[in-house]
């Protein structure tokens with residue numbers, strides 16, 4: 001079984017935020033991915049998707065399944081993260097008060113992605129964008 005799908009995530013549009021991770025979850029259900037894995041992939045794709053909406057200028061999420069693993073590749077076109085270590089710290093957030101009032105911006109997204117994925121890598125360049133690869137053993 002080999003599946004690769006690419007989903008676009010638009011910046012700023014909170015009305016559709018969560019739709020991509022919901023589609024990915026549906027897909028995993030259909031394929032019979034074990035619950036324990038599905039839950040962790042869902043947490044990670046949801047957090048990544050929200051970050052694209054509230055922090056980035058838009059991007060894409062690749063969802064890939066092979067025999068050994070699920071791979072989620074998240075990339076955006078900016079603005080990039082100036083201090084990755086800070087961004088990875090629990091509770092650190094640059095979310096606006098508007099976003100916080102909608103219940104986002106607790107600063108737990110990136111730490112939760114790292115915790116829930118079996119493999120996690122993040123690269124970011126200011127002015128260029130952010131690139132995250134998460135893998136989950138099947």
Ligand SMILES: Nc1ncnc2c1ncn2[C@@H]1O[C@H](COP(=O)(O)OP(=O)(O)O)[C@@H](O)[C@H]1O
Pocket residue numbers: 047051052055056076078079080081087088092093094095104105106107108109110111130
């Ligand atoms: N795709 C992104 N583009 C730019 N900055 C980001 C992106 N993802 C995360 N960040 C930065 O890292 C911080 C921490 O992210 P996260 O842990 O998800 O917390 P939160 O989204 O609640 O602020 C964000 O507040 C933001 O400054």
Ligand SMILES: [Mg+2]
Pocket residue numbers: 047050051105107108109110
């Ligand atoms: Mg977040």
